[in-house]
Amino acid sequence: MLLEAGVAPSRAWEHLADSGDAAARRVTDAVARGEPVTRAVGALGSGADASWRALAAAWQVAAVVGAPLAPSLRAIASASDDARVAADEVEVALAEPAATARLMGWLPVVGLALGIALGFDTLGVLLTGPAGWACLAGGAVLTVAGRRWSARLVRKAGESGGIPGLHDDLLAIALSGGVSIDRARALVAEATGESPEADAPVLELSRRAGVPAVELLRATAALARHDARTAGRLRAAQLSARLLRPLGVCTLPAFLLLGVAPMLLSVLTTTAFTL
Secondary structure, three states: OOOOOOOOHHHHHHHHHHOOOHHHHHHHHHHHOOOOHHHHHHOOOOOOOOHHHHHHHHHHHHHHHOOOHHHHHHHHHHHHHHHHHHHHHHHHHHHHHHHHHHHHOOHHHHHHHHHHHOOOOHHHHHHOOHHHHHHHHHHHHHHHHHHHHHHHHHHHHOOOOOOOOHHHHHHHHHHHOOOOHHHHHHHHHHHHOOOHHHHHHHHHHHHHHOOOHHHHHHHHHHHHHHHHHHHHHHHHHHHHHHOHHHHHHHHHHHHHHHHHHHHHHHHHHHHHHHO
């Protein structure tokens, strides 16, 4: 908004820093030390947060080609917001199956506690004799394996993979500055570190159809974000079914080994001793 009002980029960061924005303060401090503003902005991104790095790449491309900075940054900010909203929707959708998976992971421990509560010598059976040791070792291994398997499935279902369509958005910014396609692709590849071949189908379609590549690239970027949101919802919907695998392969057998088998062995031991 400050850039659209005509404020110079450096002054815009200073105004934000004066208002108490911690990120803007880090940028202004880095610029005061002589760092380029794009590097300072990109350094704000950490871990899986690609928003600041995307903003820095857009700033770098727009500055080189002379494209309007404010609309370029607004487009990337909108793309980042879309990606963040999609990630939040997936996280909400994953909350219930993830909680169920964590709860079911305690089932073997519940079975062990249930045997003790019912008066069976469950611990005595598990800690004495080869059969008890085998049940204890097998149940412990299966319990840990089931919990790790479930956690991996939940983590994989929640992976976002950055900002979909970012490459196409950046290329649209570069082309809007009036440079050639080859120059634009080289600039985007330099700013993002991605292969310039990723946009080849869109550019070929633009050439064959005789339509401006900029609008095609923006439409392709929007479609990529839509597809990513749909794919995220689909992964969340499929997670409940996929969590049945560790439940059936690991958790339920561990429940039988730690909960049911010790009770049966306890009954058999008591019966044999009585006889």
